Amino acid sequence: MLTRPSPVVIPASEQPWLEVAAGLAERMRATVAADDESGELPIEHLRAIAASGLDTAFLPEEAGGEALSYATLVQVVRTFAHAHPAVAAVWLMHIGAAHGLVTMSEPAASAYFAERLRAGDRFxxxxxxxxxxxxxxxxxxxxxxxxxxxxxxxxxxxxxxxxxxxxxxxxxxxxxxxxxxxxxxxxxxxxxxxxxxxxxxxxxxxxxxxxxxxxxxxxxxLCGPPPADYANLITVGFGALSIGIAESAIDALTESASRVKGPGPALAEASWVKQETALVWAELRAARLLVEQTAWLADQRDPQVMAAATETKMLANEVAKKAAALALKVGGGGAYLARSPIQRIFRDAQAGALMAYSVPFSAEIVGGWVLSEPV
CATH class of the missing domain: 2.40.110.10 (Butyryl-CoA Dehydrogenase, subunit A, domain 2)
Structure with a gap:
């Protein structure tokens, strides 16, 4: 898929973790269709993530982790979601719950939950x-x-x-x-x-x-209140889940449109396919930039991060749905067949917009912010 450079830079010390995530994602991609069909929890992938050390690395340094950045978090979620959205979603909920408990619990309980995460327990x-x-x-x-x-x-x-x-x-x-x-x-x-x-x-x-x-x-x-500058990992990372799904939809769309299915040219040569793909791709770029900006705000401990995360999830959820719908449109009847990845991507793309905060709920909040600002 066509890409552009990002203004958000991953720290050099954290780059190896992106390579670890990419390797894990390749193994996830091999089972995503079968896991969707069976509807069973892909526990082996989740255990492989834990065994890689990635779970522990996101813990604060005082809890035995490396305090990986939010910028790295959203890239990991995006990478996993591109390969296997269900694994990405479960993992984000898992690491978010564990990180939240370690951060908000009293010292003894915090140490206990950190130790259990390091031991491979699930949250x-x-x-x-x-x-x-x-x-x-x-x-x-x-x-x-x-x-x-x-x-x-x-x-x-x-x-x-x-x-x-x-x-x-x-x-x-x-x-x-x-x-x-x-x-x-x-x-x-x-x-x-x-x-x-x-x-x-x-x-x-x-x-x-x-x-x-x-x-x-x-x-x-009983948990105490989070630190004033703490941003929950799930809230910051949620938009990246839809970005990964949207990117997989664009990839599936490109493959389908480029395939010659008859005596004429491939659909990729049709004007309407180019035009509609361009608009969706530009919206995807915009949504990804919002995801990265939200992560940057979280790393800066900026108080606007949670508001930005609401805007980000809203847009990313809608872009995933648009990209998947276009892939379905371009794929035609073949995209409805069970063997097509497009039908799975389309179904997966709907989930983010339904999860709290839902798109309509988020839109009402964001719209209220915009309209309450003085002209």
Whole structure:
């Protein structure tokens, strides 16, 4: 695919990690179609990422990591998503949950979660809940105090927990004493998984509901507020997930359009294909620049990073859908066949816009910011 230089420079010391990610992605690409068809969690790829040391490298230095930059984070997510969106999504949720727990927990719990990540344990986010929608960070579930004073208990459910089947630890939110609270919770037998309601796209994320029955939320696992200059890895990296999918759509489109299917020239020679591809590619470039700018703001500890991330996710999600739709249009009937990668890419491209914050919700927020600025 045609590329242009980026103004965001990856530190030289972190460049080898991009090569590691590229090597892992090549192995992911070999199984993406089969994993989508089976809908099973590609756990071997996730374990390979952990074994490479990449998970640990994103930890803060004081937790035994290398404090890799956000600029590197978004390039890794983009690389993984281009090859295997489901792996990219589960990995981003995993590393985001682990990094958040290490950052926000009290020292003893922080050290524990960092050690468990280094040991290869899996982490998931248990934040979405029935009727929660885009307000997934503002839990409506009240957790009563435990009778023995050790914390609180949760009976209820969380939805769309990616990779939960393999999760050893959860970053979970509830409401305690009338206010929001986040906890680090170890998986135990008070939690269960009802039958899966399979998604259409990103099937291999295995996003499932998890049920809690009097699960203890220990007082010593209660998270504190994040540092004022901390940017959550998931929020910063989410746009890159859609960028990787959009790039794979452009690649599939190019391959399909360049193939000579009859006596005439290939579709790549048609004016309408060139024109529509040009517009989508330019939007993709713009969205990728927004992703990189958001990462740069996070690395600068700029307070505007979270607002920029909302704008970025909104645009990147829509660009992925446009690129996939164009690939489907150019691919024609063949793109609808199960053997075509385009039909999978098209389904995967829809997922980002549905995930909180959804595109309509984000657009309302961003539009409000724009319209409230003085003229």
């Amino acid at each position: 998931s986010n248990a934040l979405s809940e029935p009727a929660g929608g885009n307000h997934f960070l503002s839990s409506q579930q009240d957790a009563p105090a435990a009778t023995d004073g050790t914390g609180w208990t949760l009976t209820g459910r969380k939805l769309f927990v990616s990779g939960v089947e393999a999760a050893d630890h959860l970053l979970l939110n509830v409401r305690v004493d009338g206010g929001p609270a986040f906890f680090g919770v170890d998986r135990d037998d008070t939690m269960s998984l009802p039958p899966i309601d399979q998604t259409i796209g990103m099937r291999a994320t295995r996003s499932r509901t998890i049920l809690f029955e009097s699960t203890l939320l220990a007082r010593d696992r």
